[in-house]
Amino acid sequence: MISRMVFMAGLLACVGLWTGCGRTDSESTRIVVTGSSTIAPMFGDMARHYESQHPGVRLDVQTGGSSRGIADARRGLADIGMVSRAAYEDEDDLVWHKNARDGIAMIVHADNPIREIDTDTVRAIYRKEIRRWSGLGGPDRPITVINKAEGRSTLDLFLAYTGLQSEEVQADVVIGDNEHGIQAVIGNPGAITYVSIGTAEYSVNEGRSLRLLPLDGIPATTERVRAGDYPLSRPLHLVTRPDPSEEVLRFIEFTQSAEAASIVEAHYFIPLSD
Amino acid sequence: MPHEATMSCGRDRALWAASQAAVWAVVLVFALILFDLLRHGLAGVSWSFLTEAPRSAGREGGIGSILVSTGLILFVALAATIPLGLCAAIAMAEWLPSRARFARFARMSLDVLSGMPSIVFGLFGNAFFSIYLGMGLSIWSGGLTLACMALPLFVRAAEEALRAVPESYRAGGDALGMSRTRTLLRIVLPAALPGIMAGIILAIGRALAETAALIFTSGYVGRMPGALSDSGRALSVHIYDLAMNVTGGAANAYASALTLIVLLILINGVAVWLTHHGLYRRLIKT
Numbered sequence: 001m002i003s004r005m006v007f008m009a010g011l012l013a014c015v016g017l018w019t020g021c022g023r024t025d026s027e028s029t030r031i032v033v034t035g036s037s038t039i040a041p042m043f044g045d046m047a048r049h050y051e052s053q054h055p056g057v058r059l060d061v062q063t064g065g066s067s068r069g070i071a072d073a074r075r076g077l078a079d080i081g082m083v084s085r086a087a088y089e090d091e092d093d094l095v096w097h098k099n100a101r102d103g104i105a106m107i108v109h110a111d112n113p114i115r116e117i118d119t120d121t122v123r124a125i126y127r128k129e130i131r132r133w134s135g136l137g138g139p140d141r142p143i144t145v146i147n148k149a150e151g152r153s154t155l156d157l158f159l160a161y162t163g164l165q166s167e168e169v170q171a172d173v174v175i176g177d178n179e180h181g182i183q184a185v186i187g188n189p190g191a192i193t194y195v196s197i198g199t200a201e202y203s204v205n206e207g208r209s210l211r212l213l214p215l216d217g218i219p220a221t222t223e224r225v226r227a228g229d230y231p232l233s234r235p236l237h238l239v240t241r242p243d244p245s246e247e248v249l250r251f252i253e254f255t256q257s258a259e260a261a262s263i264v265e266a267h268y269f270i271p272l273s274d
Numbered sequence: 275m276p277h278e279a280t281m282s283c284g285r286d287r288a289l290w291a292a293s294q295a296a297v298w299a300v301v302l303v304f305a306l307i308l309f310d311l312l313r314h315g316l317a318g319v320s321w322s323f324l325t326e327a328p329r330s331a332g333r334e335g336g337i338g339s340i341l342v343s344t345g346l347i348l349f350v351a352l353a354a355t356i357p358l359g360l361c362a363a364i365a366m367a368e369w370l371p372s373r374a375r376f377a378r379f380a381r382m383s384l385d386v387l388s389g390m391p392s393i394v395f396g397l398f399g400n401a402f403f404s405i406y407l408g409m410g411l412s413i414w415s416g417g418l419t420l421a422c423m424a425l426p427l428f429v430r431a432a433e434e435a436l437r438a439v440p441e442s443y444r445a446g447g448d449a450l451g452m453s454r455t456r457t458l459l460r461i462v463l464p465a466a467l468p469g470i471m472a473g474i475i476l477a478i479g480r481a482l483a484e485t486a487a488l489i490f491t492s493g494y495v496g497r498m499p500g501a502l503s504d505s506g507r508a509l510s511v512h513i514y515d516l517a518m519n520v521t522g523g524a525a526n527a528y529a530s531a532l533t534l535i536v537l538l539i540l541i542n543g544v545a546v547w548l549t550h551h552g553l554y555r556r557l558i559k560t
Binding site: 037038040041042044045048051058060061062063064176177178179180196198199202203266267268 | 329330331332489490493494495496497505515517518519521522
């Protein structure tokens with residue numbers, strides 16, 4: 001019994017010692033980045049690259065949504081917030097650093113004969129004024145309306161573009177991430193939703209059965225987002241308080257550099273530089 | 275009367291067939307999940323996958339640092355759960371009369387806690403450990419949040435195990451003039467050990483499978499943790515991120531999920547083996 005207690009005490013002491021060591025080691029600068037789950041993997045990737053080039057800097061990238069990115073940057077809980085949309089009017093207390101673009105495509109199942117869609121039709125579908133695909137020249141099948149959860153930047157952008165009010169939307173299914181939306185559409189030939197164009201294009205190239213619908217006559221492709229004429233697109237931002245430190249600014253410059261552009265493309269977003 | 279006999283015989287057979295079918299259904303679900311994971315994930319699992327750090331947001335490289343973080347979070351969780359939970363279970367099973375108002379209240383709160391959705395624990399852990407106690411997003415706050423989740427499960431399992439020890443064992447201890455503590459440590463606890471181990475396995479299972487409670491407590495950082503005060507990404511958080519947010523992350527999500535399942539099976543196996551061959555016999559002998 002006594003030997004076991006000594007063993008436990010020793011173990012605890014080791015853990016304590018190790019924790020203590022960790023603290024004294026980390027005299028390097030620590031930069032905390034929180035926000036949008038859509039772009040957190042991309043910035044996490046950039047952070048690892050940056051850390052390997054700047055041994056004194058540690059970047060902790062956390063996720064939780066654009067709203068959290070804004071809130072944490074404001075309260076100083078994070079040095080940088082990740083926000084996957086444009087700034088609202090009451091958000092000019094923060095400095096917005098533009099990083100990349102992302103388009104949002106309306107998607108349906110590949111078996112759906114619908115070939116394109118316009119904003120009026122989208123509005124009618126999301127208000128349940130059109131309830132069956134037959135109303136659009138498709139098969140006699142109910143339309144499953146899939147919407148994004150409250151607090152998602154894609155929802156805000158979708159509402160702003162279509163002019164729909166949040167209360168008007170009669171959703172059958174509410175989802176979170178892009179991949180949720182894609183899986184829901186693949187599993188339901190009557191479904192319609194909207195997801196990031198880059199992610200949807202990748203899934204189509206992987207041979208998954210979904211279709212990106214041209215919106216108001218403009219094909220939903222990353223090229224058209226890059227060209228700037230695809231209407232439903234959003235800027236991806238990093239936000240900081242007005243007086244960010246040298247180190248923070250240096251990292252933000254890196255994320256906007258040509259070197260980081262290849263990482264942006266690797267995550268199926270569209271870099272700023274072109 | 276022979277009519278009734280065949281009736282009950284028919285009923286027996288129907289019940290038997292139904293329970294047989296239910297068992298096969300359960301086995302089938304497990305087999306389907308395992309088969310799906312093996313089919314998509316087996317090609318991705320290798321020694322380098324298990325030891326390398328993730329690259330390109332987890333699409334390349336491995337899960338070395340993720341496994342270390344997961345292990346540390348689990349260690350913190352168990353180091354808090356087992357002593358605290360065992361003491362609580364002993365108090366409730368051995369000292370408090372089972373009908374006492376306080377015992378009933380404690381049991382009810384534990385049952386409510388164990389049914390609570392994990393995101394509630396996540397928000398609580400974030401508010402209490404990360405912000406109020408100033409631990410930040412760290413392995414400490416992740417592990418302690420998991421401990422809060424696993425405690426009710428473990429306490430109830432350990433309490434049941436202690437209650438299942440026949441009263442005659444305790445009477446035997448008394449008859450030999452052993453103190454209550456000595457009876458507890460030498461007779462009752464060893465006899466209850468298999469049940470307590472089952473409780474630990476349940477707690478580990480719940481902890482390893484947890485995502486929602488960990489995103490806001492131990493966080494999302496995929497780097498190799500240097501201390502328990504660092505943020506560290508747990509395996510389940512990594513799988514969720516790869517499957518949901520990283521375009522092209524499906525292959526490594528499957529490989530990571532397969533690793534998690536194998537890890538769970540291994541832990542189960544070790545615990546069962548320890549219970550029956552190691553600890554149990556040694557404690558009984560001493």
